[in-house]
Every structure is written in C-alpha cells, then in structure tokens.
Amino acid sequence: MPELPEVQSTLNHLQAQIVGQTIQTFTARTTKLRWPIDPRLVHTLKGLKIQSISRRAKYLLLNTLLGNVVIHLGMSGSLQIVSKKSPAGKHDHIDLELNDHLLRFCDPRKFGAWLWIKNSDLKNHKLFAALGPEPLEDSFDGNCLWQMTRKKNTPIKQFLMQAKNVVGVGNIYASESLFAAKIHPLLPAHKLTHLQCQSLVHEIKTVLLAAISAGGSTLKNFITPDGKPGYFAQNHRVYGRAKQPCLNCHTTIEKINVAQRSTFFCPQCQINN
Numbered sequence: 001m002p003e004l005p006e007v008q009s010t011l012n013h014l015q016a017q018i019v020g021q022t023i024q025t026f027t028a029r030t031t032k033l034r035w036p037i038d039p040r041l042v043h044t045l046k047g048l049k050i051q052s053i054s055r056r057a058k059y060l061l062l063n064t065l066l067g068n069v070v071i072h073l074g075m076s077g078s079l080q081i082v083s084k085k086s087p088a089g090k091h092d093h094i095d096l097e098l099n100d101h102l103l104r105f106c107d108p109r110k111f112g113a114w115l116w117i118k119n120s121d122l123k124n125h126k127l128f129a130a131l132g133p134e135p136l137e138d139s140f141d142g143n144c145l146w147q148m149t150r151k152k153n154t155p156i157k158q159f160l161m162q163a164k165n166v167v168g169v170g171n172i173y174a175s176e177s178l179f180a181a182k183i184h185p186l187l188p189a190h191k192l193t194h195l196q197c198q199s200l201v202h203e204i205k206t207v208l209l210a211a212i213s214a215g216g217s218t219l220k221n222f223i224t225p226d227g228k229p230g231y232f233a234q235n236h237r238v239y240g241r242a243k244q245p246c247l248n249c250h251t252t253i254e255k256i257n258v259a260q261r262s263t264f265f266c267p268q269c270q271i272n273n
C-alpha cells in the first residue's frame with residue numbers, strides 16, 4: 001500500500017511534468033473508485049491550469065486557481081505520465097489530458113479516489129479538517145509530540161498511527177522509528193520523557209526521508225512489467241524480523257499485535273518505562 005514516502009516520491013516525480021500544464025480533457029473509464037467519480041468533473045476541469053502540486057497526508061492535490069483535484073492512491077493506485085497515444089490497460093481508470101501528455105491513474109483494486117474540492121472548501125473539508133500535523137514539517141518537533149502526549153494512555157505505537165495526532169506514520173515506519181529511538185511500542189504515550197519525544201521525532205523524520213530518497217531513485221521502475229506498482233524494497237531494521245537477532249544486541253526480535261497491526265520490537269533495546 002502506498003505510504004507517505006511513495007506519495008511524496010510520486011509528487012516529486014510528477015512536478016516538472018504537470019505544473020504549468022492546462023487540463024484539456026478528463027476521462028474516467030469507471031464511475032466506481034473508493035467514492036463515485038463526479039461526472040461533472042469533465043466540465044469542471046476543462047481548461048484549468050495546474051498551478052502547483054502539493055501533498056496533505058497521503059492525498060495529492062493538483063492546485064488550480066479555482067480548486068484542487070484531490071487524488072488518493074488507495075491500496076494499489078499509481079500515477080504515470082504517458083504519451084497521448086498510449087493505449088489504456090485494463091486497470092487504467094482515469095486519464096487527465098494535459099498539453100503534452102496524459103497523467104494516467106492505474107488502480108487494480110479501485111480503492112483510490114479522485115475528487116474536486118474548491119479552494120474555499122479545502123481547509124474545512126471532512127477529509128482534512130481532523131488531520132494532525134505533517135511529520136516532516138518543522139513545527140512537528142519533540143516539544144510538539146511531548147505536549148500532545150501528556151494526557152494520553154494510548155500505547156505510543158498506536159498513538160503514532162492515528163492521523164489525528166500525526167499523519168503518514170504508517171505501520172512499518174512506526175515500528176522502525178520506535179526501534180531506532182529505543183522506545184517500547186506499548187509504552188503509554190504520556191510516559192515518554194521530553195528527551196524520548198525529541199529522539200522519536202528525529203527518528204520518524206529520518207526513516208521517512210530515507211524512504212522518500214529511496215523512492216526518488218527507484219521511481220522510474222514504479223510500475224513493474226506485470227502492471228503492479230513496485231513499492232520500494234526497504235531495508236527494515238526491525239519490521240518483519242520476528243525471531244531474528246536484533247541488529248544492535250542479538251536479542252530475538254518479538255512480534256506482537258498493537259491495535260490489530262503487526263508490531264516488531266527488541267525486548268532488550270526498547271525500554272518500557
């Protein structure tokens with residue numbers, strides 16, 4: 001499933017090829033993605049110039065002077081720039097025709113989304129109003145995490161994965177950053193010290209940036225020949241390593257469930273108090 005780094009890498013990859021281009025046509029070959037595609041998009045989008053592209057959580061926003069084409073990759077979606085003559089495959093559900101090429105959306109499992117949100121409605125839209133801070137912004141720092149966690153009994157791993165607290169820290173990145181910061185995933189959030197909050201925020205940013213930079217170099221292979229998005233082969237330090245020795249201390253890595261999600265940790269390195 002595309003996580004924040006894949007979405008950011010997609011943005012970085014697309015930027016130069018879509019900003020400044022004008023939408024010629026919008027073609028949807030299905031009406032059913034995660035939410036129905038509004039048939040009015042054909043008329044709404046025609047002639048709009050894409051001023052910029054941005055990201056909020058795992059949503060990509062093609063910004064125009066009137067509003068935003070909001071795209072979510074869902075479970076299996078991917079975006080590609082292709083020539084206008086390129087025939088659409090079975091799972092190529094949407095084409096946005098620009099001046100020079102098509103922006104094509106492929107989504108085998110159809111959990112992705114394409115929406116139109118006017119600029120005036122964006123801030124208070126239900127998709128965005130309740131979202132926590134972006135993990136890579138400077139305002140998300142150790143002090144911010146410390147203040148947010150003071151009255152929270154939630155295990156810190158679960159806390160990190162709730163978008164109302166901070167967006168885009170998916171399951172893998174939560175396990176990896178807690179391992180790097182030497183914090184037990186079940187530690188109640190309010191028990192983190194100020195120093196632990198600083199360390200954890202630093203590690204969250206580090207793992208996300210490493211994944212984005214890996215994406216930047218592998219994105220040209222983003223679609224594999226069988227049509228599946230080729231999400232990055234990651235070098236996980238703890239995730240998926242149950243029963244293997246810890247890379248720091250050789251203690252056996254344990255796997256537990258936290259809020260129904262597989263969670264990996266070293267019982268020696270990651271302290272629970």
Ligand SMILES: [Zn+2]
Binds near residue numbers: 247248266268270
């Ligand atoms: Zn260890």
